Amino acid sequence: MTGLEHQPRLPVILSVDDDPAVSRAVARDLRRHYGGRYRIVRAESGPDALETVNELKLRGDTVAVFVADYRMPGMSGIEFLEEAMDIYPLARRVLLTAYADTHAAIDAINVVDLDHYLLKPWDPPEEKLYPVLDGLLESWRAQGDRAIPMTKVIGHRWNPRSWEVRQFLARNQHSFRSYMADEAKGKQLLDAAGLDGLQLPVVITEGGETLVQPTNTELADMLGLSTSPSLEMYDLAVIGGGPAGLAAAVYGASEGLKTVLIESTTTGGQAGRSSRIENYLGFPTGVSGAELTTAARRQAERFGAEVITTRKAEKLDIHGPARTIELDDGTSLGARAVILATGVDYRQLQVSGCWDDPNSPHNYIGRGVYYGASVADSSECAGEDVYIVGGANSAGQAAMFMAREAKSVTLLVRGPSLAASMSYYLIQQIESQHNIHVRTCTEVVEAIGQDDHLTGLVLQNRQTGERETVTASRMCCFIGATPRTDWLDGVVARDDHGFILTGPDLKDVVGWTLDRPPHHLETSVPGVFVAGDVRADSAKRVAAAVGEGSMAVMLVHRYLAES
Template sequence: MRPDQTPVVIWKGETVLRNPTVTELADLVGLRAAPSRAAWDLVVVGAGPGGLAAAVCAASEGLSTVVLDALATGGQAATSSRIENYLGFPAGISGGELADRALVQARKFGAGFSIPGEATSLRAADGYHLVGLAEGDDLVAHAVLIATGVHYRRLDVPGSDRLEGASVYYAATEFEARLCRHDPVTVVGGGNSAGQAACFLAGRSPVVNLVIRHDDLGRDMSRYLADRVEQSPRVRIWRHSEVGQLLGDAALEEVVLHDLHTGATQRVATTALFVLIGAAPRTRWLEQEVSLDEKGFVLTGPGAGGRGSTFETRRRGVFAVGDVRSGSVKRVASAVGEGSVAIRQVHEFLEAEGRR
């Protein structure tokens, strides 16, 4: 078999796909099988925790609902190896498993999914909202819920472009952990995602270097998680430090750490770099249709220049929840709560417009 024919996907022992595209995979597993309609009650753009929660609530309450996502279900949460502070899962649950369960639940209630289905525009026509798709079609909706989340920020240092894909990662899942088992690794970031990654990798790697730009690990990280990181014998915390360079030819061998207080540099052995330094909102497709804050997050509620509904944008009938919303708490449980509560406001809008 030629290298360009890999990876190979065998589905139910019958169908074989060689080096399939995301679209071909989605068609195979039925994620692009949403039925067509003249107009949907609700189009949910984004299949992360907020969007999936909204889909479950909307579909279970009788709204015709379709969910779009440019890549896959789960959003950023799907890359988390273990979420331990989510209600009802005392032993924790991976973000991917949580998303899979939500997908099954939403489909049980009749929600449709179109993945990959990338939204490229939002505009109004004849009292409806039109969501333009990369494939060239439009979805017509009475209401739209924006839950597009964020995308990862990359580390712009010498060597990162050369080693990205081989030794630089933006998620710490079982797959990445297996690649660097028994070797020292480095995690960059001070938030919950970085803390979860450090703890997860410490169960597999002998040394996990956690690099943060400040002194207080609890500043941006949940206290329980910061305590766990600090108590782990395999995690070494490099405070007030940053990565200045990646060294290695075909694979990463060392990172150069720069002390922001003293200016000193140190070379640290590592075979993999996990970059978890925050994210930027996915809002370019909205252009001037809704109000954004100075960082590009969607403004909702009274501050959006529209009506007073907490999750409604300045555009009547368009709502936003989760990480993409300005002022939201960037947590899985919070996004799920927002997605669920927002459906009450969608109902109120549809009733006021005489569409229910």
């Protein structure tokens, strides 16, 4: 056997088109750009392609991307992808369509979880083919068919920190496998590490290092993320790493400002927890919140912005033109201008056991009660009856995501319908999903627990007052927003709910010291701006937050020019 035979085989990009000329053209363009890193395989019918896929699986090859033509006799591209994804579920899926067939591509999004559709012809490939596949291949390498070793997380279902660690890794798009400490594989891993399972969670890195009850900072170090600023003074400091903050970092750094972004946990904010955002401009097949915000973070870093994670801003001092930000580790940094994009937290349900009440004997948060999506992977709720409280888009997206594996998902909505708070496209998807049920005019009035975790809920009809007890071990709440602004008390003007006032809303607020009026996104402190959900009367949409983040940078330039 030669040395070449010992080398690992290249991952495969497989294309299938029944037109021989088109099939050769696709393969030619793929080889020209990807031939050195991937093995290009083509087929001219769905059945032939499936036979090839099975042969690849038997030989132990991996498939990174399927590119299938929609119109093929005998087996359409959608039918091929539906069968191929059972064999290679992590491969990315692309459908080739003519302009008249774009409706089929939209349908395929729900049928085969399509990643992208390409219109024929795709010339020039440098503009219409390669950028699409580059993004899909990067996503596949980060999350797809990765070779072992892989990061392993050993935890317990009712251990809140285990859930937080899985969320941290998932939101940073770090591939990992999760094991329960009370199951055979989890026990085996703990035994191998010389641990008894009393100190959970445990993270075993790809390199074999064991982290016991790791902090977010230790996890960030494992992922190679920055946790400390490198400079003492910046042109622009952005506080908060959601869509608004990431947009501000991208535009600030790309326009030559020395920019630092400070995020207390992981970049992405509430949007980063969204399983799928389908109404964001430029993503016809939708995009997960983690994918969108991770790409934005990389973009900001490519332009030279420093992105600091697991560091919380605790104080903002104003001394003349200087703005000083004190962090939770005792360090501080200065900036000529500041953009506040701290976002919001989900409001806690005021039911015993469901909020941080020091007088309550029970706390089920992280033990069956979750704020935001409760799973990093839909398989975590396989076979469960899941309850989701809330009627906005975030609740609907979570319902669709968890319905893939859950036995049932029940949306509990206080109002008479979803129409007032949820996008129409999402309502349609929910109505077509057989295992999602919507209960309107319903609220949770009691949480029932056993052994310190959630086991049931008492529901009440708000119209009739009738109560019902249901069995539940997982409830996710999306019930409004609380701004993260307590640390700014007495520094910037806020409304009665804690949201930050800006621009024209400051007209009757005492404290503005300059002759000029405040800029549109400027707070009561000159040179301190705000963007995104934390601003009073904001739109609470990803696109709006991104727009405000970029607009705030334009106003920062104007302020710095005036100073």
